Amino acid sequence: MYVKRILIPLFVGLIACGGDDRPRPGELTTVVLWEFGGVPGLRAWVRQAVADFNAARSDIQIELEFRDWATQRESLISTTIVGDGPDIVRVHHKYSVEFGELGGLYALENFPDFPEVKERILDNVWELVEYDGKHYGLPVTMLPFVLAVNTDIMARLGLEVPKTWDEMLALGPKFAGTGIEPFTMPGGVNLDTAYRFLPLLYKAGGRVFNEDWSAAAFDGPAGQAALEFLVEMKNKGYLPAGSAAYRFDENAAHWSTGKAALSIEGPWWQDIVQGNYDFDLNNLALAQVPGPAEPLEPHPSRTLLDVIMIAITGYTKVPNEAWEVVKALDLDHPVWRNPNPTMGGIPTLKAAYAEGVQSDYIDLDQLATAGANGLGWPGHPAITQIQRHIADAVNMALTGSLSPKEALDFAAEEVNEVLSDY
Structure with a gap:
């Protein structure tokens, strides 16, 4: 009610x-x-x-x-x-x-x-x-979401900061045998996961709802492409093997200890990695979150704020x-x-x-x-519940329980039920 x-x-x-x-x-x-x-x-x-x-x-x-x-x-x-x-x-x-x-x-x-x-x-x-x-x-x-970059890792491997998903995927082979992943993110059943998926959705021109907020829209072309990108990164070993269980703290520890080069974070990151993990800030840089070469839906490319x-x-x-x-x-x-x-x-x-x-x-x-x-996230009264459904979808896709399309379609059905109560 x-x-x-x-x-x-x-x-x-x-x-x-x-x-x-x-x-x-x-x-x-x-x-x-x-x-x-x-x-x-x-x-x-x-x-x-x-x-x-x-x-x-x-x-x-x-x-x-x-x-x-x-x-x-x-x-x-x-x-x-x-x-x-x-x-x-x-x-x-x-x-x-x-x-x-x-x-x-x-x-x-x-x-x-x-x-x-x-x-x-x-x-x-x-x-x-x-x-x-x-x-x-x-x-x-x-708190705008950006790409956190370990510049020491990137410099040692002679790599440039990626601007697109294709460029991120192209980084993967360069990390072979290093014991370091190109990218890390929370992928567990928690809101941290939804907060890392949404910048990718927005970058691809996607949105959470349709125009009148009567139905989910995150399962459209932009959402499917974003989740397919993450699953491809995971399946190719470009994400940590345990990332599908990560929350914020596990992800921060993984990145801050030099085990991954990139992560989607925000203005809190600098203080967290230095204060909690004694990370050398000389090796930190920020960049814009990568997206597809062109938006996949008729909305401007944005980032999460x-x-x-x-x-x-x-x-x-x-x-x-x-x-x-x-x-x-x-x-x-x-x-x-x-x-x-x-x-x-x-x-x-x-x-x-x-x-x-x-x-x-x-x-x-x-x-x-x-x-x-x-x-920002839409200011819907049930947005926290909706965020959980999105996080569930990302987690199910990363664990292989469902395909990206199946996971997003299932989450969209759940969200549409929520929206019908308002």
Whole structure:
């Protein structure tokens, strides 16, 4: 059953019977901030930024709580039902559509200065937090998917970074006898797998759904070609033998220990491979994700883009104070004007890419190019369930349980059943 059938009546009823506990002039206002997930560098920054804000302000104090990344949707559902919870949340952009529609998030158009704020953020990321013409979160960091390259391996073998799938396949024989695979990726039954398949689908001109989101489209020519490419890489030994069981951690360990040259990753990779595996960053480069020589469907070639947004909840009693906090921490703070690898993503602020900006990111230009050409997962309420079906299809094809076409067709049938409920 579509969750809005349950939530909207409850939400409206709770608002109708709720008391007026909005802040009164002269009183200290507490703004509750829930931070979901986050790499260690981001968490450390948030703690310090909140402490600095609280020390500088006598009218607003932030109450900070860190929450597990995997509990975002459940937390938003429960707090929306009861009409009580945090005033601000840092979450994945995909929840803007579902909870914007339900009233669980607050439209930024309610703030008079939103047009000026909107102008300071990169244009293409706003579509990811939009529902029905309104925006339900401030896009703060973006995570475009790119190709991570071990330049030491490529240089020792005298190889160029591939730009197409055919060029990736052509690399394979050059690795014979080295004990190193050209490419590695998570291929297990997990969302990491879906997140590596989608950049290839988008590069080939494919999309997850048809135009009106009434049916799956990832099983079309682009999806089949992408999965056939991965299966060919696997069958020829150009992927690790155990990759069909890999999650993110196994894949990161395989690449970081010099056992594979290429992997599809993003702005988190630099900090992860250095911090967790002591990888020499002199041997890391980034490039665009390869695709077919020409798109296979009538859509432009894109790459996958995730966005982390900071959003104000629809039931907050202190929206104006929450907006002050959002702007202070996630718009005006200088950290967003200098792309920082320890933050887990690159900023969406236009000023971060102005001439003369210094950054410790390796190949920031490649990340920025991918970000400008990025396309997110569709903001469908059941997108996590749909991602699991796609991951299952990739895994079944990589293990040989089904052919690429059979696996995608089966997943599409499952997804179409999901879509029929909405």
